[in-house]
Structure formats: C-alpha cells, structure tokens
Amino acid sequence: MNCLNNGVCIDKTETKAAHCDCSGIGYNGNFCEIDNNECSTNNGGCHVQATCTNTPGSFSCSCKEGYSGDGIITCNPVPTFSNEKNENNQAVGIGVGVTFGLLGLIVLVLLILFFLKRKVRFPLFLEKKKNSHKILDRNNKKVWKKNQGNLDPLKQ
Numbered sequence: 001m002n003c004l005n006n007g008v009c010i011d012k013t014e015t016k017a018a019h020c021d022c023s024g025i026g027y028n029g030n031f032c033e034i035d036n037n038e039c040s041t042n043n044g045g046c047h048v049q050a051t052c053t054n055t056p057g058s059f060s061c062s063c064k065e066g067y068s069g070d071g072i073i074t075c076n077p078v079p080t081f082s083n084e085k086n087e088n089n090q091a092v093g094i095g096v097g098v099t100f101g102l103l104g105l106i107v108l109v110l111l112i113l114f115f116l117k118r119k120v121r122f123p124l125f126l127e128k129k130k131n132s133h134k135i136l137d138r139n140n141k142k143v144w145k146k147n148q149g150n151l152d153p154l155k156q
C-alpha cells in the first residue's frame with residue numbers, strides 16, 4: 001500500500017485489510033491524501049483576535065491587524081501612534097483647560113478684590129492722601145520753622 005504524506009501503512013490482519021494510519025499528520029483519506037482543514041472548526045484553536053490559515057498538513061494562527069501575540073493564547077491590542085497622539089492631545093487639552101480655568105478663576109478673584117478694595121479704600125485713600133498732605137505741610141512748616149529758627153540766629 002502506498003500511503004501519502006508520511007501516513008503509516010498498517011499491514012492487513014485477520015480482521016482488517018491493509019490501510020493507512022493518518023493520525024497526527026494533518027491528513028485524512030484512504031491514502032492520507034486529503035488535507036485536514038483545521039480552521040473549519042473552532043477557528044483551528046486560534047485566539048479570538050487571530051486569523052486561522054489552513055496549510056497542507058498543518059495550519060497557522062496570526063493575530064489580526066492591531067493585535068500582537070502568538071495568535072493562540074495571546075493577541076493583545078497594539079497601541080498605535082494615532083492612539084498615543086490622541087491620548088497625549090487629550091492629556092494636553094485637559095492640562096490646558098485646567099490651567100486656563102485656574103487662571104480665569106484667579107483673575108476673577110483678583111478683579112473682585114480689586115473692585116472691593118477700590119470701593120472701600122478709595123475714599124480712605126483720598127483721606128489718607130489729604131492727611132498725608134497736611135502732615136507733609138505741617139512737617140514742612142515745622143522743618144521750615146525749625147530751619148528758620150536755626151538759621152535765624154546764625155544770620156542775625
């Protein structure tokens with residue numbers, strides 16, 4: 001008997017005729033001439049995110065686009081540049097948003113304080129200025145008088 005694809009020829013016995021043993025070689029048929037399509041059942045045992053490819057006497061598993069791994073046990077999503085960029089942009093956007101939000105809040109608080117201060121202190125400020133003017137005048141007078149008092153005796 002001529003078994004194909006490394007099929008093992010089993011000699012005839014009293015109860016069985018000679019035949020080919022095709023177990024474990026990926027083929028079937030009387031002469032092991034028919035390839036087993038492993039992918040036809042259960043995706044060939046490949047990972048859910050893998051593609052099963054039938055080959056003569058065997059099959060292969062490869063992860064789909066965007067996934068990496070052995071194709072059988074692991075097929076993990078691959079972070080793409082655009083994903084990273086989007087995540088970065090999102091992070092930058094959040095950062096900028098928070099920064100401008102805080103800056104806006106600070107500016108608002110400062111404006112409120114400025115107007116409150118101005119409303120409360122503007123008259124006081126004027127008063128203070130007037131008083132300081134008076135004080136300055138008084139001081140000038142004092143100084144002047146003092147100077148005159150000091151200088152007058154020297155001149156006389």
Ligand SMILES: [Ca+2]
Binds near residue numbers: 037057059
């Ligand atoms: Ca096959």
